[in-house]
Amino acid sequence: MDICYYNGMEICTYDLKDESGIYYQDTVMEWKRRAAERKLICVDCGSPVYLAAGLIKEPYFAHYDIVSCTYGKRMESQELMRGKRLLYHMLKRSFPTKEIHIRHRLPNGLYATCYVKNEEGYDLALDYRLQTLPIKELDLRVQYYDEQGIIPVFLLGIRQDKQEGQLSWYQTYIQNLSGSCAFLDSEEEKLIMKHHITYLESGKRKSKVYQKSYNIHNLSLSEDGRFLCDFYGDCERIKEELEEKEEREQKRLKEIREKERRYHVEQMRQDSFLAAEQERKEQRYNLKLQEYLEWCKQESLLKIDFHTITLPEGIRRDVLLNCIEMIKNGQEEMISKRYLDYIYKLIKE
Known part of the structure:
Protein backbone atom coordinates (compact mmCIF):
# COMPACT_ATOMS: atom_id res chain seq x y z
CA MET A 1 0.00 0.00 0.00
CA GLU A 76 2.21 -4.35 -6.78
CA SER A 77 5.42 -4.90 -8.72
CA GLN A 78 8.52 -2.80 -8.10
CA GLU A 79 8.19 -1.45 -11.63
CA LEU A 80 4.71 -0.15 -10.90
CA MET A 81 5.70 1.33 -7.54
CA ARG A 82 8.80 3.05 -8.97
CA GLY A 83 6.74 4.41 -11.82
CA LYS A 84 4.09 5.79 -9.49
CA ARG A 85 6.78 7.46 -7.37
CA LEU A 86 8.31 9.12 -10.44
CA LEU A 87 4.90 10.33 -11.63
CA TYR A 88 3.97 11.56 -8.17
CA HIS A 89 7.09 13.72 -8.00
CA MET A 90 6.48 14.98 -11.53
CA LEU A 91 3.00 16.10 -10.47
CA LYS A 92 4.36 17.73 -7.31
CA ARG A 93 6.86 19.58 -9.47
CA SER A 94 4.20 20.54 -12.03
CA PHE A 95 1.57 21.66 -9.52
CA PRO A 96 3.37 22.75 -6.35
CA THR A 97 0.28 24.48 -4.92
CA LYS A 98 -2.29 21.83 -5.89
CA GLU A 99 -3.65 18.94 -3.84
CA ILE A 100 -2.30 15.65 -5.21
CA HIS A 101 -3.59 12.20 -4.30
CA ILE A 102 -2.36 8.66 -4.95
CA ARG A 103 -4.91 5.90 -5.57
CA HIS A 104 -7.73 8.40 -5.64
CA ARG A 105 -11.18 6.86 -5.39
CA LEU A 106 -13.66 8.47 -7.77
CA PRO A 107 -17.35 8.88 -6.84
CA ASN A 108 -18.29 6.11 -9.29
CA GLY A 109 -16.06 3.62 -7.45
CA LEU A 110 -13.16 3.60 -9.92
CA TYR A 111 -9.62 4.55 -8.93
CA ALA A 112 -7.12 6.91 -10.55
CA THR A 113 -3.39 6.25 -10.11
CA CYS A 114 -2.79 9.93 -9.32
CA TYR A 115 -5.25 12.76 -9.03
CA VAL A 116 -4.71 16.52 -9.11
CA LYS A 117 -7.42 18.71 -7.61
CA ASN A 118 -7.49 22.03 -9.40
CA GLU A 119 -9.85 24.55 -7.83
CA GLU A 120 -9.05 27.06 -10.56
CA GLY A 121 -9.68 24.77 -13.51
CA TYR A 122 -10.19 21.12 -14.44
CA ASP A 123 -9.03 18.25 -12.24
CA LEU A 124 -6.51 15.81 -13.73
CA ALA A 125 -6.72 12.03 -13.41
CA LEU A 126 -3.50 10.18 -14.22
CA ASP A 127 -3.91 6.52 -15.19
CA TYR A 128 -0.65 4.52 -15.20
CA ARG A 129 -0.84 0.81 -16.07
CA LEU A 130 1.48 -2.02 -16.92
CA GLN A 131 -1.37 -3.82 -18.71
CA THR A 132 -4.21 -2.62 -20.89
CA LEU A 133 -7.86 -2.35 -19.92
CA PRO A 134 -10.78 -3.96 -21.78
CA ILE A 135 -12.35 -1.43 -24.12
CA LYS A 136 -15.64 -1.49 -22.18
CA GLU A 137 -13.93 -0.37 -18.96
CA LEU A 138 -11.79 2.13 -20.86
CA ASP A 139 -14.90 3.66 -22.45
CA LEU A 140 -16.56 3.80 -19.03
CA ARG A 141 -13.62 5.72 -17.55
CA VAL A 142 -13.35 8.17 -20.43
CA GLN A 143 -17.09 8.79 -20.44
CA TYR A 144 -17.08 9.47 -16.70
CA TYR A 145 -14.10 11.83 -16.98
CA ASP A 146 -15.84 13.69 -19.78
CA GLU A 147 -19.11 14.00 -17.85
CA GLN A 148 -17.32 15.24 -14.72
CA GLY A 149 -15.03 17.66 -16.55
CA ILE A 150 -11.88 15.73 -15.58
CA ILE A 151 -8.86 15.67 -17.88
CA PRO A 152 -7.46 12.13 -18.19
CA VAL A 153 -3.76 11.38 -18.72
CA PHE A 154 -3.02 7.77 -19.69
CA LEU A 155 0.44 6.20 -19.45
CA LEU A 156 1.65 2.66 -20.07
CA GLY A 157 4.57 0.64 -18.75
CA ILE A 158 7.57 0.27 -21.02
CA ARG A 159 6.85 -3.42 -21.67
CA GLN A 160 3.69 -2.38 -23.53
CA ASP A 161 5.94 -0.69 -26.09
CA LYS A 162 6.35 -3.46 -28.67
CA GLN A 163 8.52 -1.32 -30.99
CA GLU A 164 6.30 -2.09 -33.96
CA GLY A 165 5.58 -0.01 -37.02
CA GLN A 166 2.23 1.13 -35.69
CA LEU A 167 0.37 1.51 -32.41
CA SER A 168 -2.09 -1.01 -31.00
CA TRP A 169 -5.78 -0.16 -30.74
CA TYR A 170 -5.34 0.69 -27.04
CA GLN A 171 -2.38 2.96 -27.73
CA THR A 172 -4.24 4.63 -30.60
CA TYR A 173 -7.17 5.20 -28.23
CA ILE A 174 -4.82 7.00 -25.83
CA GLN A 175 -3.26 9.01 -28.66
CA ASN A 176 -6.68 10.18 -29.81
CA LEU A 177 -7.38 11.43 -26.28
CA SER A 178 -4.03 13.01 -25.44
CA GLY A 179 -2.27 13.65 -28.74
CA SER A 180 0.34 10.99 -27.98
CA CYS A 181 0.89 7.63 -26.34
CA ALA A 182 3.41 7.71 -23.48
CA PHE A 183 5.42 4.79 -22.07
CA LEU A 184 7.18 5.12 -18.72
CA ASP A 185 10.48 3.30 -18.27
CA SER A 186 10.75 3.40 -14.48
CA GLU A 187 14.14 1.66 -14.49
CA GLU A 188 15.76 4.17 -16.84
CA GLU A 189 13.57 6.97 -15.45
CA LYS A 190 12.54 8.20 -18.88
CA LEU A 191 9.30 8.76 -20.74
CA ILE A 192 8.98 7.56 -24.34
CA MET A 193 6.35 9.44 -26.30
CA LYS A 194 4.94 8.09 -29.55
CA HIS A 195 2.58 9.39 -32.19
CA HIS A 196 1.22 7.31 -35.06
CA ILE A 197 1.05 9.40 -38.24
CA THR A 198 -0.93 8.37 -41.31
CA TYR A 199 -0.24 10.21 -44.55
CA LEU A 200 -0.42 9.92 -48.33
CA GLU A 201 2.58 9.11 -50.49
CA SER A 202 1.98 9.26 -54.23
CA GLY A 203 -1.72 8.89 -53.47
CA LYS A 204 -1.24 5.74 -51.36
CA ARG A 205 -1.95 5.57 -47.62
CA LYS A 206 1.20 5.19 -45.52
CA SER A 207 1.99 5.32 -41.81
CA LYS A 208 4.92 5.88 -39.49
CA VAL A 209 5.46 6.17 -35.75
CA TYR A 210 7.40 9.16 -34.49
CA GLN A 211 8.91 8.75 -31.04
CA LYS A 212 11.08 10.71 -28.67
CA SER A 213 12.32 9.99 -25.14
CA TYR A 214 12.68 12.42 -22.24
CA ASN A 215 14.20 12.24 -18.80
CA ILE A 216 11.18 12.09 -16.48
CA HIS A 217 12.89 14.52 -14.09
CA ASN A 218 12.98 17.17 -16.82
CA LEU A 219 9.29 16.90 -17.64
CA SER A 220 6.29 18.72 -16.26
CA LEU A 221 2.59 18.42 -16.95
CA SER A 222 0.40 21.33 -17.98
CA GLU A 223 -3.12 21.95 -16.71
CA ASP A 224 -4.55 20.69 -20.00
CA GLY A 225 -2.94 17.27 -19.45
CA ARG A 226 -0.08 17.66 -21.93
CA PHE A 227 3.59 17.26 -21.18
CA LEU A 228 5.60 20.46 -21.45
CA CYS A 229 8.02 19.43 -24.19
CA ASP A 230 8.65 19.84 -27.91
CA PHE A 231 7.09 16.51 -28.89
CA TYR A 232 3.71 17.85 -29.99
CA GLY A 233 5.33 20.57 -32.07
CA ASP A 234 7.60 17.99 -33.69
CA CYS A 235 4.57 15.89 -34.64
CA GLU A 236 2.82 18.85 -36.24
CA ARG A 237 6.00 19.78 -38.11
CA ILE A 238 6.42 16.23 -39.43
CA LYS A 239 2.77 16.12 -40.54
CA GLU A 240 3.17 19.45 -42.34
CA GLU A 241 6.37 18.25 -44.03
CA LEU A 242 4.67 15.05 -45.18
CA GLU A 243 1.65 16.99 -46.45
CA GLU A 244 3.89 19.47 -48.28
CA LYS A 245 5.89 16.61 -49.77
CA GLU A 246 2.69 14.98 -51.02
CA GLU A 247 1.46 18.30 -52.39
CA ARG A 248 4.74 18.70 -54.30
CA GLU A 249 4.47 15.13 -55.57
CA GLN A 250 0.86 15.61 -56.66
CA LYS A 251 1.84 18.88 -58.35
CA ARG A 252 4.68 17.07 -60.14
CA LEU A 253 2.34 14.28 -61.26
CA LYS A 254 -0.21 16.85 -62.38
CA GLU A 255 2.43 18.60 -64.48
CA ILE A 256 3.44 15.26 -66.00
CA ARG A 257 -0.19 14.46 -66.80
CA GLU A 258 -0.62 17.93 -68.33
CA LYS A 259 2.49 17.45 -70.47
CA GLU A 260 1.19 14.06 -71.58
CA ARG A 261 -2.19 15.61 -72.37
CA ARG A 262 -0.60 18.39 -74.41
CA TYR A 263 1.60 15.83 -76.16
CA HIS A 264 -1.43 13.71 -77.08
CA VAL A 265 -3.35 16.78 -78.25
CA GLU A 266 -0.39 17.83 -80.41
CA GLN A 267 0.00 14.26 -81.65
CA MET A 268 -3.68 14.15 -82.59
CA ARG A 269 -3.35 17.52 -84.33
CA GLN A 270 -0.35 16.31 -86.28
CA ASP A 271 -2.06 13.02 -87.12
CA SER A 272 -5.12 14.95 -88.29
CA PHE A 273 -2.94 17.26 -90.38
CA LEU A 274 -1.04 14.33 -91.90
CA ALA A 275 -4.29 12.49 -92.62
CA ALA A 276 -5.73 15.59 -94.32
CA GLU A 277 -2.51 16.06 -96.28
CA GLN A 278 -2.57 12.42 -97.32
CA GLU A 279 -6.19 12.79 -98.39
CA ARG A 280 -5.29 15.85 -100.47
CA LYS A 281 -2.42 13.93 -102.07
CA GLU A 282 -4.72 11.06 -102.90
CA GLN A 283 -7.26 13.48 -104.34
CA ARG A 284 -4.57 15.14 -106.51
CA TYR A 285 -3.34 11.73 -107.60
CA ASN A 286 -6.83 10.54 -108.45
CA LEU A 287 -7.49 13.75 -110.32
CA LYS A 288 -4.32 13.37 -112.37
CA LEU A 289 -5.12 9.72 -112.92
CA GLN A 290 -8.59 10.66 -114.07
CA GLU A 291 -7.16 13.29 -116.36
CA TYR A 292 -4.72 10.77 -117.76
CA LEU A 293 -7.42 8.20 -118.32
CA GLU A 294 -9.58 10.84 -119.92
CA TRP A 295 -6.68 11.79 -122.17
CA CYS A 296 -6.17 8.15 -123.10
CA LYS A 297 -9.85 7.82 -123.83
CA GLN A 298 -9.84 10.91 -126.02
CA GLU A 299 -6.79 9.65 -127.88
CA SER A 300 -8.45 6.29 -128.46
CA LEU A 301 -11.62 7.93 -129.71
CA LEU A 302 -9.68 10.00 -132.24
CA LYS A 303 -8.22 6.87 -133.77
CA ILE A 304 -11.66 5.41 -134.56
CA ASP A 305 -13.66 6.55 -137.61
CA PHE A 306 -17.18 6.33 -136.34
CA HIS A 307 -18.56 7.57 -139.67
CA THR A 308 -17.43 4.51 -141.65
CA ILE A 309 -17.22 1.78 -139.04
CA THR A 310 -19.61 -1.08 -139.49
CA LEU A 311 -22.20 -0.95 -136.72
CA PRO A 312 -23.83 -3.94 -135.14
CA GLU A 313 -27.56 -4.37 -135.12
CA GLY A 314 -29.32 -2.06 -132.68
CA ILE A 315 -26.66 0.69 -132.78
CA ARG A 316 -27.61 3.79 -134.72
CA ARG A 317 -24.81 5.89 -136.20
CA ASP A 318 -26.39 9.26 -135.41
CA VAL A 319 -26.92 8.27 -131.80
CA LEU A 320 -23.40 6.88 -131.62
CA LEU A 321 -21.90 10.13 -132.92
CA ASN A 322 -23.89 12.09 -130.32
CA CYS A 323 -22.57 9.75 -127.60
CA ILE A 324 -18.97 10.35 -128.77
CA GLU A 325 -19.47 14.10 -128.43
CA MET A 326 -20.95 13.65 -124.97
CA ILE A 327 -17.90 11.62 -123.88
CA LYS A 328 -15.60 14.35 -125.15
CA ASN A 329 -17.59 16.85 -123.11
CA GLY A 330 -17.40 14.71 -119.94
CA GLN A 331 -21.07 13.76 -119.97
CA GLU A 332 -20.72 9.99 -119.80
CA GLU A 333 -23.40 9.69 -117.15
CA MET A 334 -25.98 10.77 -119.74
CA ILE A 335 -25.14 7.90 -122.12
CA SER A 336 -27.09 4.66 -121.98
CA LYS A 337 -25.26 1.57 -120.83
CA ARG A 338 -25.75 -0.12 -124.19
CA TYR A 339 -23.92 2.59 -126.19
CA LEU A 340 -21.31 3.18 -123.44
CA ASP A 341 -20.36 -0.51 -123.36
CA TYR A 342 -20.08 -0.56 -127.15
CA ILE A 343 -17.82 2.50 -127.23
CA TYR A 344 -15.51 1.08 -124.48
CA LYS A 345 -15.32 -2.17 -126.41
CA LEU A 346 -14.11 -0.27 -129.47
CA ILE A 347 -11.52 1.64 -127.41
CA LYS A 348 -10.09 -1.58 -125.95
CA GLU A 349 -9.83 -3.18 -129.36
Whole structure:
Protein backbone atom coordinates (compact mmCIF):
# COMPACT_ATOMS: atom_id res chain seq x y z
CA MET A 1 0.00 0.00 0.00
CA ASP A 2 1.31 3.47 -0.84
CA ILE A 3 -1.08 5.59 1.28
CA CYS A 4 -2.57 5.52 4.78
CA TYR A 5 -4.07 7.90 7.33
CA TYR A 6 -2.12 9.62 10.08
CA ASN A 7 -4.16 11.78 12.45
CA GLY A 8 -6.92 11.84 9.84
CA MET A 9 -4.57 13.09 7.11
CA GLU A 10 -3.51 11.07 4.08
CA ILE A 11 0.22 10.37 3.87
CA CYS A 12 2.05 8.76 0.95
CA THR A 13 5.18 6.60 0.83
CA TYR A 14 6.41 8.55 -2.21
CA ASP A 15 7.03 11.54 0.08
CA LEU A 16 9.71 9.48 1.85
CA LYS A 17 12.13 9.91 -1.08
CA ASP A 18 13.28 12.85 -3.13
CA GLU A 19 13.22 12.86 -6.93
CA SER A 20 16.56 11.05 -7.03
CA GLY A 21 15.18 8.22 -4.89
CA ILE A 22 17.11 9.17 -1.74
CA TYR A 23 15.28 8.72 1.54
CA TYR A 24 14.34 11.50 3.90
CA GLN A 25 15.44 9.40 6.86
CA ASP A 26 14.02 11.75 9.49
CA THR A 27 10.56 11.31 7.98
CA VAL A 28 11.06 7.54 7.75
CA MET A 29 11.90 7.31 11.46
CA GLU A 30 9.02 9.61 12.39
CA TRP A 31 6.49 7.48 10.51
CA LYS A 32 7.92 4.27 11.92
CA ARG A 33 7.44 5.64 15.45
CA ARG A 34 3.86 6.59 14.65
CA ALA A 35 3.28 3.10 13.19
CA ALA A 36 4.61 1.55 16.39
CA GLU A 37 2.06 3.66 18.26
CA ARG A 38 -0.66 2.23 15.99
CA LYS A 39 -1.37 5.70 14.61
CA LEU A 40 -0.99 4.79 10.94
CA ILE A 41 -4.37 3.56 9.71
CA CYS A 42 -5.42 1.75 6.51
CA VAL A 43 -7.54 3.99 4.29
CA ASP A 44 -9.83 1.09 3.37
CA CYS A 45 -10.42 -1.06 6.45
CA GLY A 46 -9.26 1.24 9.28
CA SER A 47 -6.78 -1.29 10.72
CA PRO A 48 -3.31 -0.24 11.92
CA VAL A 49 -0.49 -0.59 9.39
CA TYR A 50 3.29 -0.46 9.60
CA LEU A 51 5.90 1.10 7.32
CA ALA A 52 8.44 -0.96 5.40
CA ALA A 53 11.23 1.26 4.07
CA GLY A 54 14.23 -0.78 2.98
CA LEU A 55 17.04 -0.01 0.56
CA ILE A 56 16.11 -2.57 -2.11
CA LYS A 57 12.36 -2.29 -2.56
CA GLU A 58 10.17 0.77 -2.76
CA PRO A 59 8.68 1.73 0.65
CA TYR A 60 5.15 0.58 1.42
CA PHE A 61 2.56 0.25 4.17
CA ALA A 62 1.28 -3.15 5.25
CA HIS A 63 -1.09 -4.65 7.81
CA TYR A 64 0.31 -6.17 11.00
CA ASP A 65 -2.08 -9.08 10.77
CA ILE A 66 -3.74 -10.94 7.92
CA VAL A 67 -7.05 -9.18 7.40
CA SER A 68 -9.73 -9.29 4.73
CA CYS A 69 -8.75 -5.92 3.25
CA THR A 70 -8.89 -5.60 -0.51
CA TYR A 71 -6.31 -2.82 -0.56
CA GLY A 72 -3.97 -4.66 1.79
CA LYS A 73 -4.04 -7.81 -0.33
CA ARG A 74 -3.03 -6.00 -3.51
CA MET A 75 0.49 -6.91 -4.56
CA GLU A 76 2.21 -4.35 -6.78
CA SER A 77 5.42 -4.90 -8.72
CA GLN A 78 8.52 -2.80 -8.10
CA GLU A 79 8.19 -1.45 -11.63
CA LEU A 80 4.71 -0.15 -10.90
CA MET A 81 5.70 1.33 -7.54
CA ARG A 82 8.80 3.05 -8.97
CA GLY A 83 6.74 4.41 -11.82
CA LYS A 84 4.09 5.79 -9.49
CA ARG A 85 6.78 7.46 -7.37
CA LEU A 86 8.31 9.12 -10.44
CA LEU A 87 4.90 10.33 -11.63
CA TYR A 88 3.97 11.56 -8.17
CA HIS A 89 7.09 13.72 -8.00
CA MET A 90 6.48 14.98 -11.53
CA LEU A 91 3.00 16.10 -10.47
CA LYS A 92 4.36 17.73 -7.31
CA ARG A 93 6.86 19.58 -9.47
CA SER A 94 4.20 20.54 -12.03
CA PHE A 95 1.57 21.66 -9.52
CA PRO A 96 3.37 22.75 -6.35
CA THR A 97 0.28 24.48 -4.92
CA LYS A 98 -2.29 21.83 -5.89
CA GLU A 99 -3.65 18.94 -3.84
CA ILE A 100 -2.30 15.65 -5.21
CA HIS A 101 -3.59 12.20 -4.30
CA ILE A 102 -2.36 8.66 -4.95
CA ARG A 103 -4.91 5.90 -5.57
CA HIS A 104 -7.73 8.40 -5.64
CA ARG A 105 -11.18 6.86 -5.39
CA LEU A 106 -13.66 8.47 -7.77
CA PRO A 107 -17.35 8.88 -6.84
CA ASN A 108 -18.29 6.11 -9.29
CA GLY A 109 -16.06 3.62 -7.45
CA LEU A 110 -13.16 3.60 -9.92
CA TYR A 111 -9.62 4.55 -8.93
CA ALA A 112 -7.12 6.91 -10.55
CA THR A 113 -3.39 6.25 -10.11
CA CYS A 114 -2.79 9.93 -9.32
CA TYR A 115 -5.25 12.76 -9.03
CA VAL A 116 -4.71 16.52 -9.11
CA LYS A 117 -7.42 18.71 -7.61
CA ASN A 118 -7.49 22.03 -9.40
CA GLU A 119 -9.85 24.55 -7.83
CA GLU A 120 -9.05 27.06 -10.56
CA GLY A 121 -9.68 24.77 -13.51
CA TYR A 122 -10.19 21.12 -14.44
CA ASP A 123 -9.03 18.25 -12.24
CA LEU A 124 -6.51 15.81 -13.73
CA ALA A 125 -6.72 12.03 -13.41
CA LEU A 126 -3.50 10.18 -14.22
CA ASP A 127 -3.91 6.52 -15.19
CA TYR A 128 -0.65 4.52 -15.20
CA ARG A 129 -0.84 0.81 -16.07
CA LEU A 130 1.48 -2.02 -16.92
CA GLN A 131 -1.37 -3.82 -18.71
CA THR A 132 -4.21 -2.62 -20.89
CA LEU A 133 -7.86 -2.35 -19.92
CA PRO A 134 -10.78 -3.96 -21.78
CA ILE A 135 -12.35 -1.43 -24.12
CA LYS A 136 -15.64 -1.49 -22.18
CA GLU A 137 -13.93 -0.37 -18.96
CA LEU A 138 -11.79 2.13 -20.86
CA ASP A 139 -14.90 3.66 -22.45
CA LEU A 140 -16.56 3.80 -19.03
CA ARG A 141 -13.62 5.72 -17.55
CA VAL A 142 -13.35 8.17 -20.43
CA GLN A 143 -17.09 8.79 -20.44
CA TYR A 144 -17.08 9.47 -16.70
CA TYR A 145 -14.10 11.83 -16.98
CA ASP A 146 -15.84 13.69 -19.78
CA GLU A 147 -19.11 14.00 -17.85
CA GLN A 148 -17.32 15.24 -14.72
CA GLY A 149 -15.03 17.66 -16.55
CA ILE A 150 -11.88 15.73 -15.58
CA ILE A 151 -8.86 15.67 -17.88
CA PRO A 152 -7.46 12.13 -18.19
CA VAL A 153 -3.76 11.38 -18.72
CA PHE A 154 -3.02 7.77 -19.69
CA LEU A 155 0.44 6.20 -19.45
CA LEU A 156 1.65 2.66 -20.07
CA GLY A 157 4.57 0.64 -18.75
CA ILE A 158 7.57 0.27 -21.02
CA ARG A 159 6.85 -3.42 -21.67
CA GLN A 160 3.69 -2.38 -23.53
CA ASP A 161 5.94 -0.69 -26.09
CA LYS A 162 6.35 -3.46 -28.67
CA GLN A 163 8.52 -1.32 -30.99
CA GLU A 164 6.30 -2.09 -33.96
CA GLY A 165 5.58 -0.01 -37.02
CA GLN A 166 2.23 1.13 -35.69
CA LEU A 167 0.37 1.51 -32.41
CA SER A 168 -2.09 -1.01 -31.00
CA TRP A 169 -5.78 -0.16 -30.74
CA TYR A 170 -5.34 0.69 -27.04
CA GLN A 171 -2.38 2.96 -27.73
CA THR A 172 -4.24 4.63 -30.60
CA TYR A 173 -7.17 5.20 -28.23
CA ILE A 174 -4.82 7.00 -25.83
CA GLN A 175 -3.26 9.01 -28.66
CA ASN A 176 -6.68 10.18 -29.81
CA LEU A 177 -7.38 11.43 -26.28
CA SER A 178 -4.03 13.01 -25.44
CA GLY A 179 -2.27 13.65 -28.74
CA SER A 180 0.34 10.99 -27.98
CA CYS A 181 0.89 7.63 -26.34
CA ALA A 182 3.41 7.71 -23.48
CA PHE A 183 5.42 4.79 -22.07
CA LEU A 184 7.18 5.12 -18.72
CA ASP A 185 10.48 3.30 -18.27
CA SER A 186 10.75 3.40 -14.48
CA GLU A 187 14.14 1.66 -14.49
CA GLU A 188 15.76 4.17 -16.84
CA GLU A 189 13.57 6.97 -15.45
CA LYS A 190 12.54 8.20 -18.88
CA LEU A 191 9.30 8.76 -20.74
CA ILE A 192 8.98 7.56 -24.34
CA MET A 193 6.35 9.44 -26.30
CA LYS A 194 4.94 8.09 -29.55
CA HIS A 195 2.58 9.39 -32.19
CA HIS A 196 1.22 7.31 -35.06
CA ILE A 197 1.05 9.40 -38.24
CA THR A 198 -0.93 8.37 -41.31
CA TYR A 199 -0.24 10.21 -44.55
CA LEU A 200 -0.42 9.92 -48.33
CA GLU A 201 2.58 9.11 -50.49
CA SER A 202 1.98 9.26 -54.23
CA GLY A 203 -1.72 8.89 -53.47
CA LYS A 204 -1.24 5.74 -51.36
CA ARG A 205 -1.95 5.57 -47.62
CA LYS A 206 1.20 5.19 -45.52
CA SER A 207 1.99 5.32 -41.81
CA LYS A 208 4.92 5.88 -39.49
CA VAL A 209 5.46 6.17 -35.75
CA TYR A 210 7.40 9.16 -34.49
CA GLN A 211 8.91 8.75 -31.04
CA LYS A 212 11.08 10.71 -28.67
CA SER A 213 12.32 9.99 -25.14
CA TYR A 214 12.68 12.42 -22.24
CA ASN A 215 14.20 12.24 -18.80
CA ILE A 216 11.18 12.09 -16.48
CA HIS A 217 12.89 14.52 -14.09
CA ASN A 218 12.98 17.17 -16.82
CA LEU A 219 9.29 16.90 -17.64
CA SER A 220 6.29 18.72 -16.26
CA LEU A 221 2.59 18.42 -16.95
CA SER A 222 0.40 21.33 -17.98
CA GLU A 223 -3.12 21.95 -16.71
CA ASP A 224 -4.55 20.69 -20.00
CA GLY A 225 -2.94 17.27 -19.45
CA ARG A 226 -0.08 17.66 -21.93
CA PHE A 227 3.59 17.26 -21.18
CA LEU A 228 5.60 20.46 -21.45
CA CYS A 229 8.02 19.43 -24.19
CA ASP A 230 8.65 19.84 -27.91
CA PHE A 231 7.09 16.51 -28.89
CA TYR A 232 3.71 17.85 -29.99
CA GLY A 233 5.33 20.57 -32.07
CA ASP A 234 7.60 17.99 -33.69
CA CYS A 235 4.57 15.89 -34.64
CA GLU A 236 2.82 18.85 -36.24
CA ARG A 237 6.00 19.78 -38.11
CA ILE A 238 6.42 16.23 -39.43
CA LYS A 239 2.77 16.12 -40.54
CA GLU A 240 3.17 19.45 -42.34
CA GLU A 241 6.37 18.25 -44.03
CA LEU A 242 4.67 15.05 -45.18
CA GLU A 243 1.65 16.99 -46.45
CA GLU A 244 3.89 19.47 -48.28
CA LYS A 245 5.89 16.61 -49.77
CA GLU A 246 2.69 14.98 -51.02
CA GLU A 247 1.46 18.30 -52.39
CA ARG A 248 4.74 18.70 -54.30
CA GLU A 249 4.47 15.13 -55.57
CA GLN A 250 0.86 15.61 -56.66
CA LYS A 251 1.84 18.88 -58.35
CA ARG A 252 4.68 17.07 -60.14
CA LEU A 253 2.34 14.28 -61.26
CA LYS A 254 -0.21 16.85 -62.38
CA GLU A 255 2.43 18.60 -64.48
CA ILE A 256 3.44 15.26 -66.00
CA ARG A 257 -0.19 14.46 -66.80
CA GLU A 258 -0.62 17.93 -68.33
CA LYS A 259 2.49 17.45 -70.47
CA GLU A 260 1.19 14.06 -71.58
CA ARG A 261 -2.19 15.61 -72.37
CA ARG A 262 -0.60 18.39 -74.41
CA TYR A 263 1.60 15.83 -76.16
CA HIS A 264 -1.43 13.71 -77.08
CA VAL A 265 -3.35 16.78 -78.25
CA GLU A 266 -0.39 17.83 -80.41
CA GLN A 267 0.00 14.26 -81.65
CA MET A 268 -3.68 14.15 -82.59
CA ARG A 269 -3.35 17.52 -84.33
CA GLN A 270 -0.35 16.31 -86.28
CA ASP A 271 -2.06 13.02 -87.12
CA SER A 272 -5.12 14.95 -88.29
CA PHE A 273 -2.94 17.26 -90.38
CA LEU A 274 -1.04 14.33 -91.90
CA ALA A 275 -4.29 12.49 -92.62
CA ALA A 276 -5.73 15.59 -94.32
CA GLU A 277 -2.51 16.06 -96.28
CA GLN A 278 -2.57 12.42 -97.32
CA GLU A 279 -6.19 12.79 -98.39
CA ARG A 280 -5.29 15.85 -100.47
CA LYS A 281 -2.42 13.93 -102.07
CA GLU A 282 -4.72 11.06 -102.90
CA GLN A 283 -7.26 13.48 -104.34
CA ARG A 284 -4.57 15.14 -106.51
CA TYR A 285 -3.34 11.73 -107.60
CA ASN A 286 -6.83 10.54 -108.45
CA LEU A 287 -7.49 13.75 -110.32
CA LYS A 288 -4.32 13.37 -112.37
CA LEU A 289 -5.12 9.72 -112.92
CA GLN A 290 -8.59 10.66 -114.07
CA GLU A 291 -7.16 13.29 -116.36
CA TYR A 292 -4.72 10.77 -117.76
CA LEU A 293 -7.42 8.20 -118.32
CA GLU A 294 -9.58 10.84 -119.92
CA TRP A 295 -6.68 11.79 -122.17
CA CYS A 296 -6.17 8.15 -123.10
CA LYS A 297 -9.85 7.82 -123.83
CA GLN A 298 -9.84 10.91 -126.02
CA GLU A 299 -6.79 9.65 -127.88
CA SER A 300 -8.45 6.29 -128.46
CA LEU A 301 -11.62 7.93 -129.71
CA LEU A 302 -9.68 10.00 -132.24
CA LYS A 303 -8.22 6.87 -133.77
CA ILE A 304 -11.66 5.41 -134.56
CA ASP A 305 -13.66 6.55 -137.61
CA PHE A 306 -17.18 6.33 -136.34
CA HIS A 307 -18.56 7.57 -139.67
CA THR A 308 -17.43 4.51 -141.65
CA ILE A 309 -17.22 1.78 -139.04
CA THR A 310 -19.61 -1.08 -139.49
CA LEU A 311 -22.20 -0.95 -136.72
CA PRO A 312 -23.83 -3.94 -135.14
CA GLU A 313 -27.56 -4.37 -135.12
CA GLY A 314 -29.32 -2.06 -132.68
CA ILE A 315 -26.66 0.69 -132.78
CA ARG A 316 -27.61 3.79 -134.72
CA ARG A 317 -24.81 5.89 -136.20
CA ASP A 318 -26.39 9.26 -135.41
CA VAL A 319 -26.92 8.27 -131.80
CA LEU A 320 -23.40 6.88 -131.62
CA LEU A 321 -21.90 10.13 -132.92
CA ASN A 322 -23.89 12.09 -130.32
CA CYS A 323 -22.57 9.75 -127.60
CA ILE A 324 -18.97 10.35 -128.77
CA GLU A 325 -19.47 14.10 -128.43
CA MET A 326 -20.95 13.65 -124.97
CA ILE A 327 -17.90 11.62 -123.88
CA LYS A 328 -15.60 14.35 -125.15
CA ASN A 329 -17.59 16.85 -123.11
CA GLY A 330 -17.40 14.71 -119.94
CA GLN A 331 -21.07 13.76 -119.97
CA GLU A 332 -20.72 9.99 -119.80
CA GLU A 333 -23.40 9.69 -117.15
CA MET A 334 -25.98 10.77 -119.74
CA ILE A 335 -25.14 7.90 -122.12
CA SER A 336 -27.09 4.66 -121.98
CA LYS A 337 -25.26 1.57 -120.83
CA ARG A 338 -25.75 -0.12 -124.19
CA TYR A 339 -23.92 2.59 -126.19
CA LEU A 340 -21.31 3.18 -123.44
CA ASP A 341 -20.36 -0.51 -123.36
CA TYR A 342 -20.08 -0.56 -127.15
CA ILE A 343 -17.82 2.50 -127.23
CA TYR A 344 -15.51 1.08 -124.48
CA LYS A 345 -15.32 -2.17 -126.41
CA LEU A 346 -14.11 -0.27 -129.47
CA ILE A 347 -11.52 1.64 -127.41
CA LYS A 348 -10.09 -1.58 -125.95
CA GLU A 349 -9.83 -3.18 -129.36
